Amino acid sequence: MAVFLLVLLAAGNVVSADCPQDVQAYKAAVANGEAWAIQMLDASIVFPDGLMYAPGPRLGHFEQCLSAPSAPNYCLVGYQMNAIPRYQRVILRRKETLPAATVQVAACVPSSCDAAGAVEVAAFNLQGVLDRYGGQLKQSFCYIEDQFDGKAIAFVAVSVALISATFLASFTEKIPWLSARHNLIELFRQPPRTSIHCVHGVRCLSIAWVMVGHKFYTQSLVAPPAPSGPEAALPWFTAIGWNAYLSVDTFLLVSAMLSARAIAKFRRLPLVPFYLLRILRLWPALAAVVFFYACASTLVARGPLWAPHVQTEAQFCRDRWWSTLIFLNNYIDVDVNPCLSFSWYLSIDMQLAWLSPLVLFPLLKWQKKGVIWTLVLLSATIITIFTLTMVYNLPWTMSLLAKGDKIVLFWDLVYTNTPLRSQPYLIGLLLGFFIERPFKRISDKIIAVGWAASLGCFFGVVFSVLLDLVGVLADSSVAAAFYSSTHRILWSCSLSWLIFACHKGFGGPINKFLSLKVWVPLSRLTYCVFLTHLSYMTMLAAAHKAESQFTFYDVILGYYGDIALVWLPALLLHLTVEAPMSGLVKILANKLQ
Structure with a gap:
């Protein structure tokens, strides 16, 4: 069943007491145009486009985020834009109004922050969108690289x-x-004739x-089907x-x-x-x-x-x-x-x-x-x-x-x-x-x-x-x-x-x-x-x-x-x-x- 598993792994996702301070430092660094903060902002989503077409994840730039000098975390945050209801036109005729779409948007956050801290960073990055269209941000998950530990050694x-x-x-x-x-x-052996x-x-x-x-x-x-996209013309497929x-x-x-x-x-x-x-x-x-x-x-x-x-x-x-x-x-x-x-x-x-x-x-x-x-x-x-x-x-x-x-x-x-x-x-x-x-x-x-x-x-x-x-x-x-x-x-x-x-x-x-x-x-x-x-x-x-x-x-x-x-x-x-x-x-x- 095609569902998005928006579950935050417990291991390694412990909130650091330094996260609020690091977020404030990030905001100030963006305002001052510091390169490390601009790299994090550039790797994040600041204006998600095409939400009325298909609410797929907006991924930003994963590798750019992780390679930033401040060694940040890459997170996705759920954004529900209530101002634009989602209309779903299915194939040719059927049309129904669904709840407002929730799209996952990338946020490159300080290394001391987890998914909860990512919400505050995303609110800063998306401030212009939130002021114009409103909506809600919900914590989703952050990528935390697994280590080559004992269980991996056992499998190898x-x-x-x-x-x-x-x-x-x-x-x-x-x-x-x-x-x-x-x-x-x-x-490659052929089966007997009686089979x-x-x-x-x-x-x-x-x-x-x-x-x-x-x-x-x-x-x-990666890309949910668009209800009114060209594929709607091929119902047989x-x-x-x-x-x-x-x-x-x-x-x-x-x-x-x-x-x-x-x-x-x-x-x-x-x-x-x-x-x-x-x-x-x-x-x-x-x-x-x-x-x-x-x-x-x-x-x-x-x-x-x-x-x-x-x-x-x-x-x-x-x-x-x-x-x-x-x-x-x-x-x-x-x-x-x-x-x-x-x-x-x-x-x-x-x-x-x-x-x-x-x-x-x-x-x-x-x-x-x-x-x-x-x-x-x-x-x-x-x-x-x-x-x-x-x-x-x-x-x-x-x-x-x-x-x-x-x-x-x-x-x-x-x-x-x-x-x-x-x-x-x-x-x-x-x-x-x-x-x-x-x-x-x-x-x-x-x-x-x-x-x-x-x-x-x-x-x-x-x-x-x-x-x-x-x-x-x-x-x-x-x-x-x-x-x-x-x-x-x-x-x-x-x-x-x-x-x-x-x-x-x-x-x-x-x-x-x-x-x-x-x-x-x-x-x-x-x-x-x-x-x-x-x-x-x-x-x-x-x-x-x-x-x-x-x-x-x-x-x-x-x-x-x-x-x-x-x-x-x-x-x-x-x-x-x-x-x-x-x-x-x-x-x-x-x-x-």
Whole structure:
């Protein structure tokens, strides 16, 4: 969810008794034209422009501030200009008045001051603006450079040990599961003919779509979209970006399908190995990323937005690492920010895996009754989501148009609520359980109808949200309830048909594209890409030192750079953590079987 984390880190932000005196000295030095004070003033914002267009952060000059002879602190201060209400025109038609915008403005302050002292300095710098337009200043945060301390040394030591071990193991055949050379060869090894080849393409396109949505988010950290900007003329592109969360449902369906397919093949479900292997599949790489973020992420770079978006996240990981690693952070202390903002998906995926025997056992023992039971569960989710949307007037989906309290309610009641996110998982269990069953030949007419319905649902689910965006059905609770409760089922059924048709030989050019050999190694890296890409993209945005305006051109240009480079940290994580642990998991699985 795209929100600004305006939290001041407690460590190092102790108010000095010298701050008031230093502020007065700064004001006097500015009045006298002293070079050190003018450099600080020049690095600050004295007249924020374009507030009526887009209330993005006004960054001043980060490096100039920190390089001043007086060694000042770089801070951002919240400025709310009440005299100019914010009008938001969304896409083409919808227009609404929102509370006055709060924009973050840079203030270069004496080193003895923290965020509270920065307010007084900003009031001096912005005196002309405050006198003319009025408004309020609110303390936000200051950048404080982290030191290379014990926890960073521990991370570097462990990383060097892992890299060295995988490299040295490449020179021997005794421990192939640890060898970087062996695991790199395995990465490019083609799967057996009996596997579902189109899944590799589906995974790659899904992670690419995830990155589209997150690029919208990270780009808006530096330059929020302008309600009346040129991008408003491309509502279809907005729909694609805002609906990127559907890729999460794709991953849930694929995960369930592969698990159910393996269980249907062996006709048994040993619970202890099932749970153990699932945990060992996800946990090590996740733990490595949590370790990095808690110990070393803040040392990678620095920038104007480093404190709220990197240092704050690092502090969350130091405080809340355990709730992420036990896959319960979507239910434990939900009012506290979790470690790794995207990890709610992994919690939901793991929790659904824990609950899946409630569906798999009936399917194994009573096939028809198991199907009926699964359909009953799907019906219950539809009724519950529909009712919650009507009662609480929830939005269609994770829409930026929704008011703050409504989007928070939607997040808690629907979006991260495991039972209500089970729709694609339940459909994936049915698909995996029956996909290898023999079936009668399907006529060309039925195949054509199946593809037409599938493609129609794909486009309908993605673009029907425009009815909300452009204001046609923006105020219809019934439309929102219908869409929210059914669109994931329509998406999952369409995706199930695509996978089934491609696997059974009537996928045509779609199957050929999704089954290209180039997808295979990339598909095997998608979990590591998921774990690393948002951190990488957020760090790039947080280190951004120049103001900019949100345009789709910048989003697309930055996206292609991100999607090209993010595979490098993913490959490193795969070769040092994921692949060695997967090798151990295979050895353990063979012994358990």
